[in-house]
Amino acid sequence: MEVGFLGLGIMGKAMAVNLLHHGFGVTVWNRTLSKCQELVEQGASVGETPAAVINKCKYTIAMLSDPSAALSVVFDKDGVLEQICSGKGYIDMSTVDAETSSKISEAITKKGGYFLEAPVSGSKKPAEDGQLVILAAGEKALYDKMVPAFDVLGKKSFFLGEVGNGAKFKLVVNMIMGSVMNALSEGLCLADRSGLSQQTLLDVLDLGAIANPMFKLKGPAMIKGSYPPAFPLKHQQKDMRLALALGDENAVSMPIAAASNEAFKKARSLGLGDLDFSAVFEVKHDARHFSKDQNPRIASYAAFALYFFLCSKASKPAAVANTRFLLLELVLAMGPRLHKGSQLMSFSSFEVSLLLG
Numbered sequence: 001m002e003v004g005f006l007g008l009g010i011m012g013k014a015m016a017v018n019l020l021h022h023g024f025g026v027t028v029w030n031r032t033l034s035k036c037q038e039l040v041e042q043g044a045s046v047g048e049t050p051a052a053v054i055n056k057c058k059y060t061i062a063m064l065s066d067p068s069a070a071l072s073v074v075f076d077k078d079g080v081l082e083q084i085c086s087g088k089g090y091i092d093m094s095t096v097d098a099e100t101s102s103k104i105s106e107a108i109t110k111k112g113g114y115f116l117e118a119p120v121s122g123s124k125k126p127a128e129d130g131q132l133v134i135l136a137a138g139e140k141a142l143y144d145k146m147v148p149a150f151d152v153l154g155k156k157s158f159f160l161g162e163v164g165n166g167a168k169f170k171l172v173v174n175m176i177m178g179s180v181m182n183a184l185s186e187g188l189c190l191a192d193r194s195g196l197s198q199q200t201l202l203d204v205l206d207l208g209a210i211a212n213p214m215f216k217l218k219g220p221a222m223i224k225g226s227y228p229p230a231f232p233l234k235h236q237q238k239d240m241r242l243a244l245a246l247g248d249e250n251a252v253s254m255p256i257a258a259a260s261n262e263a264f265k266k267a268r269s270l271g272l273g274d275l276d277f278s279a280v281f282e283v284k285h286d287a288r289h290f291s292k293d294q295n296p297r298i299a300s301y302a303a304f305a306l307y308f309f310l311c312s313k314a315s316k317p318a319a320v321a322n323t324r325f326l327l328l329e330l331v332l333a334m335g336p337r338l339h340k341g342s343q344l345m346s347f348s349s350f351e352v353s354l355l356l357g
């Protein structure tokens with residue numbers, strides 16, 4: 001079976017690789033075309049545009065970041081709509097809202113094509129291992145055709161009826177997941193501030209009624225302040241936003257999800273959007289955020305501090321103050337690496353500057 005694949009991010013790349021390894025012919029496209037190279041090395045062909053992929057393949061899967069990406073790939077110039085026609089199927093596995101999915105479905109079916117939405121539950125590792133849970137809805141005949149591919153990508157697929165049901169299901173699941181991640185973060189913080197061991201808390205949770213793979217996988221990394229992106233925080237916040245909109249439409253009060261969304265928004269505003277969604281923990285324990293993203297910042301503070309130090313050697317009084325300030329910023333930025341959770345981190349650099357006169 002020859003399939004097209006649009007979108008080679010964390011999920012799309014792993015899924016396309018799985019299809020290749022299971023004997024599917026795969027033609028890939030990604031907005032940043034250079035990302036196709038790794039797939040080509042494993043046997044994939046490249047389409048220069050989404051339209052070119054649709055032209056070549058009877059069935060094309062998309063795995064894109066959000067509603068605006070999903071719409072753009074279909075409706076923009078060189079997009080899916082230009083080549084979709086009778087007998088061709090388009091399967092969108094991105095997490096989007098039901099309205100986006102319906103818009104795409106209408107446009108595709110108007111041109112004679114078949115449409116299936118099929119968002120997935122499961123993250124980077126399940127995608128690599130072919131262990132996703134597929135929440136499909138739309139054209140049943142297309143679902144039946146895609147079952148061999150779904151069997152490679154996932155451990156279970158559901159057919160949920162009309163377009164929109166898959167999208168809504170996925171949002172409900174991720175609304176719960178995001179809220180639970182916030183609860184875990186608050187629990188870890190509360191344990192720490194109460195003088196309890198965070199690792200022991202994880203051990204206790206793992207033995208009880210709320211044990212789950214997410215706590216087991218993410219918990220130990222969170223304690224270490226390590227958030228390599230499997231499910232990027234910006235996508236989790238998108239899902240909370242879309243789930244809350246679904247709640248608005250249906251007059252469902254969701255205070256826990258709303259509070260969790262605020263925490264994810266705060267984390268995004270701190271520049272943590274590209275880290276794993278477990279980085280919302282950083283918001284909870286109110287430490288200065290730190291990550292690999294901090295490295296350029298730390299390096300620039302160090303460079304400026306050195307520069308001003310050299311200027312001060314040349315007797316420029318303003319440079320002396322700047323040197324002291326930048327060294328202070330450097331210490332604060334480095335601090336959490338040296339002593340995570342240190343009380344020092346609850347002071348801003350401005351407050352410490354005042355203290356030091």
Ligand SMILES: NC(=O)C1=CN([C@@H]2O[C@H](COP(=O)(O)OP(=O)(O)OC[C@H]3O[C@@H](n4cnc5c(N)ncnc54)[C@H](OP(=O)(O)O)[C@@H]3O)[C@@H](O)[C@H]2O)C=CC1
Pocket residue numbers: 006007008009010011012030031032033035063064065066068069072073093094095096120121122123124230231232235236
């Ligand atoms: N990561 C996870 O654990 C899971 C993610 N999901 C969902 O799957 C989808 C993909 O997630 P993931 O792979 O993690 O995301 P990534 O951010 O890693 O990848 C996003 C992909 O979308 C492409 N893209 C973004 N904007 C546009 C645009 N305007 N036009 C065309 N292409 C665009 C990116 O292209 P480029 O490379 O050029 O930036 C990239 O291929 C999301 O909807 C997410 O919510 C679902 C389950 C689990």
Ligand SMILES: O=CC(=O)O
Pocket residue numbers: 095120121122123174231
């Ligand atoms: O959407 C994310 C997931 O882990 O599922």
